[in-house]
Each structure stands twice: as structure tokens, then as C-alpha cells.
Amino acid sequence: MSEPRDDLIDTLSVEQLLQLHLKSELPCLWTIRDSHIHGRGLFATRDIEQGEVIFRDETLVIGPRSGTSSDPVCVGCLSNSSPLSPCSKNCALPVCSSQCENSVQHSWECSFLRDHCTVENTKDGVSLDLVRTVTPIRCLQMSRLKRTIVRALETREFPICEVDVLKRYLHKKLPAEDDKFLRLCCGTLDTNAYAGTGHGKGLIFRGLYALSAMMNHSCTPNTTYWFDEANRMVVKAARTIGKEEEILSTYTSLLWGTATRRSFLSNTKEFLCRCARCKDPTEFDTNLSAIYCKTKPCGGILLPGNPLDIKSDWLCSSKIKEHKMGAQKAFQLLNIWSKVAQMLTENEDLQQIQMFLKGIPENSQSGIQIRKYFVLQSKGQITDMTDEILLFKEQSCYKLLDLIKRLKLGRNYLKGLILQELFHLLHEKSKRSQVQVDQDQVDSIKTEFEKILKFDVTPQESG
Numbered sequence: 467m468s469e470p471r472d473d474l475i476d477t478l479s480v481e482q483l484l485q486l487h488l489k490s491e492l493p494c495l496w497t498i499r500d501s502h503i504h505g506r507g508l509f510a511t512r513d514i515e516q517g518e519v520i521f522r523d524e525t526l527v528i529g530p531r532s533g534t535s536s537d538p539v540c541v542g543c544l545s546n547s548s549p550l551s552p553c554s555k556n557c558a559l560p561v562c563s564s565q566c567e568n569s570v571q572h573s574w575e576c577s578f579l580r581d582h583c584t585v586e587n588t589k590d591g592v593s594l595d596l597v598r599t600v601t602p603i604r605c606l607q608m609s610r611l612k613r614t615i616v617r618a619l620e621t622r623e624f625p626i627c628e629v630d631v632l633k634r635y636l637h638k639k640l641p642a643e644d645d646k647f648l649r650l651c652c653g654t655l656d657t658n659a660y661a662g663t664g665h666g667k668g669l670i671f672r673g674l675y676a677l678s679a680m681m682n683h684s685c686t687p688n689t690t691y692w693f694d695e696a697n698r699m700v701v702k703a704a705r706t707i708g709k710e711e712e713i714l715s716t717y718t719s720l721l722w723g724t725a726t727r728r729s730f731l732s733n734t735k736e737f738l739c740r741c742a743r744c745k746d747p748t749e750f751d752t753n754l755s756a757i758y759c760k761t762k763p764c765g766g767i768l769l770p771g772n773p774l775d776i777k778s779d780w781l782c783s784s785k786i787k788e789h790k791m792g793a794q795k796a797f798q799l800l801n802i803w804s805k806v807a808q809m810l811t812e813n814e815d816l817q818q819i820q821m822f823l824k825g826i827p828e829n830s831q832s833g834i835q836i837r838k839y840f841v842l843q844s845k846g847q848i849t850d851m852t853d854e855i856l857l858f859k860e861q862s863c864y865k866l867l868d869l870i871k872r873l874k875l876g877r878n879y880l881k882g883l884i885l886q887e888l889f890h891l892l893h894e895k896s897k898r899s900q901v902q903v904d905q906d907q908v909d910s911i912k913t914e915f916e917k918i919l920k921f922d923v924t925p926q927e928s929g
């Protein structure tokens with residue numbers, strides 16, 4: 467379908483622009499309206515069943531992530547699974563093959579950077595600074611329709627703008643109009659982009675998705691999303707969504723405690739969530755943020771007195787007034803635990819992990835962080851795992867599933883991944899111990915994870 471005339475584009479509403487951009491063959495289940503949460507939001511035009519695909523979103527732009535901490539990816543295929551080398555045309559960006567080097571995706575920015583920048587003293591011929599600027603630079607290639615959509619999205623200025631990073635390398639001034647549009651794109655990406663990983667191919671990217679950018683955030687979202695083979699964002703209903711209900715997404719990890727989620731949102735998106743989960747110190751009785759009260763002989767747990775007030779004291783479940791901790795100290799403790807958990811997962815030393823878990827409350831987020839790692843990312847094949855690790859992994863699956871249920875996350879994508887792992891490990895367990903597993907349970911696990919992980923929409927042929 468060709469784009470409409472420029473003068474027509476200017477007369478369209480945001481909703482019309484998005485429909486034009488998506489060219490979707492799916493029935494339109496959404497509309498854009500004012501939200502009581504913030505600005506505009508996406509609303510259901512009819513009841514949407516749990517598991518139903520609500521929309522499949524096309525990228526406005528896609529490229530490497532902007533963070534300095536992530537490992538570089540190939541700028542062509544956005545994967546880190548093959549060894550990278552600098553582009554032979556000396557643009558100082560990493561690629562994994564000549565195919566990626568000569569891809570349409572990379573060729574434009576390659577000549578842009580060679581034409582505008584001087585890059586010296588790079589590490590191994592690659593400039594990590596310039597990698598960060600690639601996604602915004604790609605916005606300069608946008609069509610009139612895409613530029614109009616970008617201008618219609620919410621944007622804010624963040625302290626670090628990739629244009630300023632780019633400027634350190636420029637020997638040629640950018641036209642004022644490009645400079646202005648690039649700055650707008652940086653703010654729009656920071657406000658709206660989703661970070662993606664995908665397809666078991668080591669893909670790590672940042673994509674700006676036009677319709678998804680209309681979804682406000684909730685820490686118990688009613689949707690879940692994944693990226694299909696063409697990097698389109700598939701958004702499904704995690705729970706039943708009633709007609710007129712707001713369609714909500716999440717911008718954080720759902721298994722973090724409230725303090726961590728809120729500080730992440732405040733630092734990266736510059737807003738503070740006030741959803742029902744954030745308001746409840748126990749987070750629906752999960753006690754994800756809990757710390758043991760060390761006032762002897764108490765044995766209670768400490769939780770934030772008012773989770774919406776970052777400075778409020780943490781109070782003890784014993785209700786003894788003197789048993790409390792200042793917020794700053796509680797945050798420090800959670801941070802230390804999180805770092806220890808990270809270290810322990812890297813070493814995969816089960817004995818040390820078990821000791822650590824004994825010292826923190828049952829569902830504490832650092833323990834959950836370790837369990838999630840063991841379920842989804844632990845090194846090696848399931849068949850090579852010791853019985854102890856297999857058992858720990860199984861227990862962790864049940865713990866995480868229980869948490870997801872209590873947090874009311876519905877048919878969340880993470881739940882699908884955990885069930886899939888549980889299915890494989892029950893199979894392995896039955897092989898090892900020659901113990902008959904409950905076949906009905908295994909079958910129902912399989913049915914459930916296949917339902918969640920299956921894409922009801924077959925990706926369209928491109929072109």
C-alpha cells in the first residue's frame with residue numbers, strides 16, 4: 467500500500483495515522499482515549515478474551531540498545547550470538563558478517579557516519595559511543611508518515627541525549643532540521659521504546675512501536691507481549707479485558723519489588739507508578755520487598771510503611787512500634803542482596819545459594835532473581851544437570867508460578883516460559899528416577915504453555 471499524500475497525512479487523527487501505519491488485517495480491538503492514569507491511553511472496543519491477540523505492532527525504528535552496560539550487538543542483525551568485527555568500510559560499527567555489513571539496514575548509517583564523523587582511538591576498531599547513536603540516526607530515514615507519528619507521541623527530554631554523544635565525533639555540522647528531529651527522536655525513544663530480546667538467537671534491540679507507545683504502564687498489566695520473527699511486537703490479553711477497559715502494559719520487570727520498580731521507572735521514564743500493587747506494602751501478600759526484622763527476638767518482617775513515599779520508614783509485621791528501619795538503610799540492604807544474588811547466580815554454587823536463601827524472607831526479590839535465573843538461563847543442558855540442581859530448578863518453577871498467580875499476572879509470557887521449562891524437567895526427572903510422573907499434570911502443563919507461547923497470528927510474508 468502506498469503512503470497517502472503529504473497534505474492528507476497532516477489532516478489525520480493519531481488513531482487514523484496508527485491504523486495506516488499498521489495496515490493490520492486483524493479486527494481493530496482498540497481505540498485511543500484520555501486516560502485517568504496519564505494523558506492518552508489505549509482502550510478495548512469490545513470484551514477481549516484471555517490469550518487473544520489484541521494487535522501486532524510494526525516498528526517505527528529498530529536498532530541497538532542505548533545503554534553503556536549491554537554487550538555490543540551486530541548492527542545488521544542485532545544479535546550477539548556470532549563474533550563481531552568492525553565494518554570494513556571504517557564506520558566504527560560492529561557487524562557479524564559481510565551480509566550484515568552490506569544490509570540495507572546498515573548501509574545508510576554506514577555512509578552517514580563516514581560522511582559526518584571522525585573516529586579515532588577506538589577499542590578494536592569499534593566505537594561503543596557510535597553504537598549508541600545508531601537507533602536515533604536511523605530515524606532520519608523515516609517516511610513522512612512515520613515522522614508524523616513520531617511527532618504525535620509523548621516525548622520528554624532526558625539528561626543524556628545521543629545527539630550530544632554523536633556531536634563529539636562530528637566534523638560536519640548537521641542541518642538544523644535534522645538536529646532538531648534527532649533530538650526529538652532521542653526523547654521519544656527514551657519515553658516509548660521497548661527493549662526486545664528474541665527468538666533464541668541472542669537478539670537484543672530497542673524498538674519504537676507506534677501503537678504500543680499508546681499503552682500506559684501498570685505493575686499488574688492486563689497484557690503480555692513478545693516479538694515475532696519480523697521483530698513485530700505481538701500484544702496479547704494476559705487476562706480477560708472488558709469493553710472500555712484500559713489496555714495496559716508494563717515497562718519494568720514484573721518480579722521486582724515495589725521499591726525497585728518505582729526507582730527504575732523514576733530513573734528511566736521519569737514517573738512514579740501509583741497502581742494498586744504499588745500502594746500495597748505486601749504486594750498482594752507476596753512480600754516481595756520484605757526484609758527480616760533484626761530486633762531480637764522478633765522474627766517478623768519489615769515492609770515499607772507507605773510504599774508510595776520513598777522516605778517512609780519500613781515497619782515490622784510484629785506491629786511493635788520500635789521495630790523499624792529507615793528507608794535509606796532498607797534500600798541499601800536490598801541493593802546489597804541484589805548484588806550478592808547476581809554474584810551467586812554467576813557462580814551457580816548451589817550450596818552458597820541455599821545458605822543465602824535461608825538468610826532472606828521466602829519471596830524476597832533477590833531470591834526470586836536467583837530462581838528466575840536457574841529456571842530460564844542456567845548454563846548447560848538439562849540432561850547434564852545434577853539431581854540437586856534439577857530439584858532446585860523444579861522447586862523454583864513452582865515458586866515463580868505461585869508468585870505470578872498471586873501477583874495476578876494471568877497468562878503472562880513469563881509464565882509460559884516457566885511452564886515450558888517445568889515440562890522438560892519433569893520429563894527428565896521421570897527418565898532419571900524411573901519414577902512415574904503424574905501424566906495428567908504433565909499434559910496440562912504442556913497444553914497451558916503451548917497456549918501461552920503460541921502466536922495466534924502467523925507472521926505475514928514481508929514485501
Ligand SMILES: C[S@@+](CC[C@H](N)C(=O)[O-])C[C@H]1O[C@@H](n2cnc3c(N)ncnc32)[C@H](O)[C@@H]1O
Binds near residue numbers: 505507737740
Ligand atoms: C508510552 S507513553 C504512554 C502513552 C501516554 N500516556 C500518551 O499520552 O502518549 C509513556 C509515558 O506515559 C506516562 N505514563 C505511563 N504510565 C504511567 C503511569 N502508570 N503513571 C504515570 N504516568 C504514566 C509517562 O509519562 C510515560 O513517560
